[in-house]
Amino acid sequence: MSNPAEKHARFxxxxxxxxxxxxxxxWDAGTARLLDAMGFEALATTSAGLAFALGVRDSFAAIPRETLLLNAAAIVAATDLPVSADLEDGFGAAPENCAETIRMAAGTGLVGGSIEDATGDPDAPIYPFAAAVDRVRAAAEAARDLPFVLTARAENYLWGRPDLADTIARLQAFSEAGAEVLYAPGLKSLAEIRTLCAEVDKPVNVVMGLSTADFTVDQLAEAGVTRISVGGSFARAALAAVERAAEEVLQQGSFTYAKAAIPDRLMAAMMSGARPEDRRG
Incomplete structure (x- = not known):
């Protein structure tokens, strides 16, 4: 297994x-092994996928920091790929909370993670500009001497504030504060994504699968995107397959869903850490 410094360099x-x-x-060690076997080059945790697996809503109050980091540690242990984590709001309003979360995350073997500027308070959903920047700065200072890539998230679009100018200004300030990757989930158009990428000086992450937007990797590349994640959408797709199978059994009394299931031998190979070329035939 690679050490964190080597994974950090690859990331x-x-x-x-x-x-x-x-x-x-x-969202768990098994799906990490599957995605590793499929040939992806890095992974990221999902608080939404973890929440669904635990049977709770995806919300700030649903998953304690210790639970999230235990899940991240299991994913790290299941793969030799670099793993980044959704660290939500840093688990506390104070900059010191964000810094401590970064240090704790690095201690699990994670080589990256994101801090967002959403508060979890519906009445004031986004941290004021200066406070948001201070939080990112503290996280960046904590990450500086660690093998850790800090991503800073501007959450305006997910909380009913589709203000592109403010989103860009926040990401520019987060970059100046030390963030290495910038992220504004929920942008609605390629034009917005293209404008954002042109106005910032760090790599940009875009999440797909959250809405009806179905931009391709090639389209996002043309817009200037560096990294593409899928959030909780793979978890929701997996649960949709379970729902379809259950509906077939309950409504039709048949079990044809099993024809589309991954064969046992391939599951065994992937759970043993086999790469795609090792599990053919």
Whole structure:
């Protein structure tokens, strides 16, 4: 298994390539092994996928920091790929909370993670500009001497504030504060994504699968995107397959869903850490 420093170097190198890379989001060790076997080059945790697996809503109050980091540690242990984490709001309003979360995350073997500027308070959903920047600065200072890539998220679009100018200004300030990757989930058009990428000086992450937007990797590359994640959408797709199978059994009394299931031998190979070329035939 690679050590965190080597994984960190690989992760940083992915962000310097000419073409974007897709970083899918497993929600447990098994899905991490599957996605590793499929040939992806890096993984990221998903708080939404973890929440669904635990049977709770995806919300700030649903998953304690310790639970999220235990899940991240299991994913890290299941793969030799670099793993980044959704660290939500840093688990506390104070900059010191964000810094401590970064240090704790690095202690699990994670080599990256995101801090967002959403508060979890519906009446004041986004941290004021200065406070948001202070939080990112503290996280960046904590990450500086660690093998850790800090991503800073501007959450305006997810909380009914589709203000592109403010979103760009926040990401520019987050970059100046030390963030290495910038992220504004929920942008609605390629034009918005293209404008954002042109106005910032760090790699940009875009999440797909959250809405009806179905931009391709090639389209996002043309817009200037460096990294593409899928958030909780793989988890929701997996649960949709379970729902379809259950509906067939309950409504039709048949079991044809099993024809589309991954064969046992392939599951065994992937759970043993086999790469795609090792599990054919």
């Amino acid at each position: 940083q190198a992915l962000h310097r390539r000419d073409a974007p890379f897709v970083m899918p989001n497993p």
